[in-house]
Amino acid sequence: MDSYTSKVAVITGASRGIGYNVAKALVERGSYVVIGDLLEKEGEAAVKEFNDRAGRQVAIYLHTDVTKYKDSIALFALAEKTFGGVDIAILNAGIAGRYSGGLFTPLDDREDMHIHEVNVGGVVKGNKVALLHMAKSGKGANNVKIHDSNIAAYCATKHAIVGWTKSLVGLQGVANIRANADVDNQFQQQYFETVPKTSMEYVVQSFLRCIEDTDLIGEVLLALPDGVQVQDKYILPECCFTPEFMEQAPIFTEAGEQLAKEKLAKAIKAANI
Numbered sequence: 001m002d003s004y005t006s007k008v009a010v011i012t013g014a015s016r017g018i019g020y021n022v023a024k025a026l027v028e029r030g031s032y033v034v035i036g037d038l039l040e041k042e043g044e045a046a047v048k049e050f051n052d053r054a055g056r057q058v059a060i061y062l063h064t065d066v067t068k069y070k071d072s073i074a075l076f077a078l079a080e081k082t083f084g085g086v087d088i089a090i091l092n093a094g095i096a097g098r099y100s101g102g103l104f105t106p107l108d109d110r111e112d113m114h115i116h117e118v119n120v121g122g123v124v125k126g127n128k129v130a131l132l133h134m135a136k137s138g139k140g141a142n143n144v145k146i147h148d149s150n151i152a153a154y155c156a157t158k159h160a161i162v163g164w165t166k167s168l169v170g171l172q173g174v175a176n177i178r179a180n181a182d183v184d185n186q187f188q189q190q191y192f193e194t195v196p197k198t199s200m201e202y203v204v205q206s207f208l209r210c211i212e213d214t215d216l217i218g219e220v221l222l223a224l225p226d227g228v229q230v231q232d233k234y235i236l237p238e239c240c241f242t243p244e245f246m247e248q249a250p251i252f253t254e255a256g257e258q259l260a261k262e263k264l265a266k267a268i269k270a271a272n273i
């Protein structure tokens with residue numbers, strides 16, 4: 001069985017832009033897509049386009065605010081109800097624009113945290129709900145975008161997701177779920193015109209590689225102007241890995257993995273999924 005045929009992918013922020021293009025690529029490869037986004041008109045139009053082209057239902061849209069657990073829960077439940085499960089979760093929804101700077105804006109609690117709620121909270125919450133569904137079967141792709149330009153708050157949110165994704169490396173042993181992040185340096189604003197940009201083709205390729213390449217676990221993929229690269233791992237110096245630590249650290253021990261499996265089973269039961 002290939003990585004796409006009859007697989008069910010939940011994609012947030014796929015009413016337009018990168019998410020839409022990834023959804024399109026997945027449908028073209030034989031997957032079902034479940035789109036969760038705030039933009040209803042665009043989301044419904046994308047779904048109609050995919051379904052019309054396929055001549056059957058291959059896509060569905062649900063109005064979703066990724067900052068709300070109840071919306072993510074409903075989105076993944078819809079995937080299960082409509083297409084019978086969840087194999088792939090692409091937590092792509094994100095914002096930039098006026099929320100990106102953070103440094104010289106008014107000292108406003110709500111305004112400052114909004115980008116964190118969407119870009120970090122949306123991925124963390126989506127990941128947790130996805131995990132409960134995918135733990136029953138399947139494997140995962142997790143997505144993040146990041147910039148190196150002067151947009152501090154935005155960069156903070158995307159770096160947070162890299163840290164989050166790397167911390168999920170143990171899920172492979174616990175629930176056969178792989179989490180990876182995708183990073184690109186594309187940006188639309190005029191004053192970033194000189195920044196070398198990647199193409200939508202490479203961005204979509206990086207998502208597809210997260211899904212296809214089963215060797216990728218807790219990795220960060222870079223969608224660069226000249227193609228897709230797996231980011232070099234930052235390896236901590238040897239002094240951080242004493243034999244005593246390696247024996248005890250839960251992520252390295254069978255007992256730790258077993259404990260995580262028990263916690264996961266409890267979480268699935270508690271969430272009634």
Ligand SMILES: NC(=O)c1ccc[n+]([C@@H]2O[C@H](COP(=O)([O-])OP(=O)(O)OC[C@H]3O[C@@H](n4cnc5c(N)ncnc54)[C@H](O)[C@@H]3O)[C@@H](O)[C@H]2O)c1
Nearest residue numbers: 013015016017018037038064065066092093094145186187
């Ligand atoms: N386009 C770029 O240059 C670029 C570069 C780097 C990273 N990214 C990241 O890639 C992802 C997609 O970007 P894009 O360029 O396609 O942007 P986009 O604005 O075209 O699409 C983002 C989608 O997310 C949705 N969304 C926003 N907040 C949401 C919420 N709370 N709940 C549900 N959906 C929500 C929007 O409605 C929109 O459809 C984002 O995470 C973005 O930060 C984009």
